[in-house]
Amino acid sequence: MSQAILSGNEAFARGAFEAGVRVASAYPGTPSTEILENVAQYPEIDSSWAPNEKVSLEVAIGASFGGARAMVAMKHVGLNVAADPFMTMSYIGVRGGLVVVVCDDPEMHSSQNEQDSRHYARLGKAPMLEPADSAEALAFTRLAFELSEQFDTPVLLRSNTRISHGKSIVTLGERVTGLPEPKIERNPGKFVMLPGNARKRHPVVEQRLLDLKAWGCDHEINRIEEGEGEIGVITAGISYQYAKEVLPKAHILKLGMVYPLPEQLIRDFAARCKTLYVIEELDPFIEEQVKAMGIEVKGKEIFPICGEFTPSRVAAALGLPQPQGVAVPSEPLPNRPPNMCPGCSHRGVFFALKRLGAFVTGDIGCYTLGALPPLSAMDTCVCMGAGISNATGVAKALGEAERSKVVGVMGDSTFLHSGITSLMDMAYSNTPATAIILDNRITAMTGRQDHPGSGPTLPGIDAIPLTLRRSAAPSASATSRSSIPTTSPGPSRLSTKKCAARNLRWSSPAVPACSTVTDAGSGVRRSSSRPKPAPPARPA
């Protein structure tokens, strides 16, 4: 058994390898991106970037139908895109184990909202596990596949920025063997969700939740850590670490499965504590269910709902004395916002749009930085793919005088993710607005991952890149950086210049798939499961 210091994302990848996963798919999104990049280092797993999260989940569902264990990873808002297949897959269940890793972003370090993805577990009636460090990320991934097959359900694994991008020490295991070989097996009553079949599956799903609840009362994934005194804490995930930090003597019920909750275990624990806190980031998800059991707890009346927790924020909410740092005279300091890279082709586009006084409906990517000074040339940004459809809507709403000012802007990866349908609608409805695809041939924001328009696949195999000019619209014209049209509205424009940072590669070694220390303090051995063709790029 060897030890390694791994990020949560590296540990999820290692867990997938050890669990015998054969197929993995994802669309990049911070803080989840490095999961698939690390999975791709294991040649035993077929890893691919999908155009969007829905496609990635459907690929994984297909692999499960075929009898293979399959995993997908996405950021929290990615699960909104994949929600459609997820909700019905809960009814279908699985053949090969199916695990969905979803990474929340409390504090919105790089996201447009801080939705709490635990609600998807309740909505979809599927179990959700939540690790508290990298060691649990690895162990829970392995367990999730066992649970998936034992209870015939997709399993959600919830991470967040601090788990995914935090590093801690893990013990590595071996890849499981003896899993059944994938082969065709027909089971239409289970796999074909016609209303008649789905009606039969729904009661199965309800019984599954009851079975999981009972399982959670007996399994060590939910554990009580005995403390001293009369204070008890129910907590899970990263919040457990903060609870241990600020209340080292409290009794702790540490939940590894946050849905469904182990009701009897919670009742037994609560009966022993005079004061009971629920310490959880974001929404009162556990708190409200515990209160519905008739148990008195303190939660969101003292702990914040907005933003991420830190040990200091948790201590402040509990009214504990806080150590003070050195006294520094206060003075206003200049901010240091991120910028578009030197040489980035987006700069010229936004400069021109600003000069033309365009009303720009934007989208998600590097180019969203065009909203910041000094460019300040983006007026809306909602979600992946909205840039062009928002432009359609704004143009429909406006009178003729202002319509020509409307420009929808999105990148090539976003266009292929979910903008292609927006453009079809703009063309179909003959809307007099302009759409610009900022085609830099890469998914730049998340660290320059390839996509169907850029070429090679994740393992580095050549692929024929989709030509946007053909697929966008017959009237599309390629546009250089200096001639942005807004005076003659047409459905589609392309700005083509490769990402300025495209060929940047880190001089540091890429995240090792399996960085091992055989004997802490003496021998050092770095091993990788295979030499990589090219180190995966990753956001700094």
Next chain:
Amino acid sequence: MSPDVKNILLAGVGGQGTLLASEILSETLMLAGFDVKKSEVHGMSQRGGSVTSHVRYGKKVYSPLIPDGQVDVLFGFELLETYRYLPTLRPGGAVVVNDLKIMPSTVAMGTESYPENIPGKIRAVCPEAKIVDGLDLALKAGNIRTVNTVLLGALSQRMEIAEELWLAGLKKMVPERFLKENLAAFQLGRQA
């Protein structure tokens, strides 16, 4: 808060190699037999934004984030970013900082101004602060991109970790072809 846990906060600008330095530091601490946790935020940092990395080590570490006012060593790669996080330093804590100014876009645009005399202000609260000319030493080591390793060398002088463990950490994390200049940079930083 656990008294046996030590806290190092790295602060710099995206692109300076702060995160690689925190990787080498964490590996070294693991080799030294400590429980280690490290936390940072990826994403925007690549594009010239502020970067911090929390590194905590000890017998048993829970929170990956350092509690406010509990930084034992503030390890800065740029003056303004170090000054920004100075209030997180515990009284009696140490500062190791690169003597380098990188102008934020807000300063370049003229909407905000870069503070005057940051080294003096740092020394006012931490008289023992080590201010290193990382760029000069990196050039002497033979590669301008080894500034982060120079700074690690300077940090290593202020931590009770055997030199061979630092070297082992470096060898593990730095590609073979860049190793020689990084080892030179580390030694120059140690002597600074």
